[in-house]
Amino acid sequence: MTKQLVFIGERISKEKKQLAKELFNLTSSEYKQKSKRYKIEKELLNHTTELIQYLGDSVSTNVQVTKRIEIQATYIGELTTKSGISLKEAIQFISPIRNIIWTTFEKEIEEHKISRLDILSSNKIIDPLIDEVIYILIKIYEENNKEIVEVAYRALEELSVPVIPITEDIGIMSIIGEIDTRRSALIMETALDKSSSLKFKVLFLDISGVEIIDTMVADNLFNVIYALKLLGVKTVITGIRPEIAQTTVKLGIDFKTIDTKSTLAQALKEIGIKDINKDI
Structure with missing residues (x-):
């Protein structure tokens, strides 16, 4: 230097x-x-x-x-x-x-x-x-x-998986679009957090906006339902379209143990909430 x-x-x-x-x-x-x-x-x-x-x-x-x-x-x-x-x-x-x-x-x-x-x-x-x-x-x-x-x-x-309380102890989670691994984790987290904080007894999981349900998606949904059950929350799946039902049968996915309804409106009507279509 x-x-x-x-x-x-x-x-x-x-x-x-x-x-x-x-x-x-x-x-x-x-x-x-x-x-x-x-x-x-x-x-x-x-x-x-x-x-x-x-x-x-x-x-x-x-x-x-x-x-x-x-x-x-x-x-x-x-x-x-x-x-x-x-x-x-x-x-x-x-x-x-x-x-x-x-x-x-x-x-x-x-x-x-x-x-x-x-x-x-x-x-x-x-x-x-x-x-x-x-x-x-x-x-x-x-x-x-x-x-x-x-x-x-x-x-x-978070906006894509909204949770809407419709009574003091009943809520709706509406899922639209593809459910991948990342989104599955978000659905699980949101469902548990909201159900716990809002003290739900019943959560309607509406999947009418889900295009594809394969074994992975079904398994993720079952995990959400099981986790909610541990919290004392009953889960009702609504909105399984005919083509989705056919696919799940071919894949051997069994929804028999899960409470399912063809539409959200039907499910809500059965628990005494009428004219729900006017508000959704």
């Missing part, structure tokens, strides 16, 4: 606060507004200052700083995602570090006659570290977006 490289690294570390402020001043107005609104300006500056310190250390010493830089990048990424700062804005905040460093020390570089080779050598050290910071930011944003999508998907799924 040459004296010039040590000089460059030490200057970066010494002026880390000034460099961090200049970096922040170059950000977009949206970035500044959001960081101010969520009161993260000070934290961002602190973590950015530490980040620049480690960039300087990487040039002036033989100490491995990659892990430390990853930690600071993670802090910055977590702050920006929670503050509604876009990935583009976050990357635009980090990217100018290179230019700021060389612009700030341009005169000193000339005075100390630092060669282009030394500048190139320092860039070879700094550039991969900055790239790593950007990679970490992208990864954090991807994970955050995945979590947002997961929450939205979960909410949508």
Whole structure:
């Protein structure tokens, strides 16, 4: 390591606060507004200052700083995602570090006659570290977006298996569409949670909107019925269409032990709830 490289690294570390402020001043107005609104300006500056310190250390010493830089990048990424700062804005905040460093020390570089080779050598050290910071930011944003999508998907799924109380102790769960493994778990969870919290004695499980019932789907339905039975809730399956009934017979699926009704209206009428079709 040459004296010039040590000089460059030490200057970066010494002026880390000034460099961090200049970096922040170059950000977009949206970035500044959001960081101010969520009161993260000070934290961002602190973590950015530490980040620049480690960039300087990487040039002036033989100490491995990659892990430390990853930690600071993670802090910055977590702050920006929670503050509604876009990935583009976050990357635009980090990217100018290179230019700021060389612009700030341009005169000193000339005075100390630092060669282009030394500048190139320092860039070879700094550039991969900055790239790593950007990679970490992208990864954090991807994970955050995945979590947002997961929450939205979960909410949508819950809407797809509504539970409607029709009396103090009777409810209806209407299932529409395909029943896969994931949805089966949701049906089970929703049926148990709602039946328990609403203190149902009877739950009508209407499957008139289910297109296909195979052995896996039937097994999942039987598990729901058995679990509800353990809670003291009787389950009545309604809405088994003729074509579905034929398929289940061919597959050897036996619904004889399950209380079934051809339609939800018929089932409700038998328990004394009339004119249900007007309300459904």
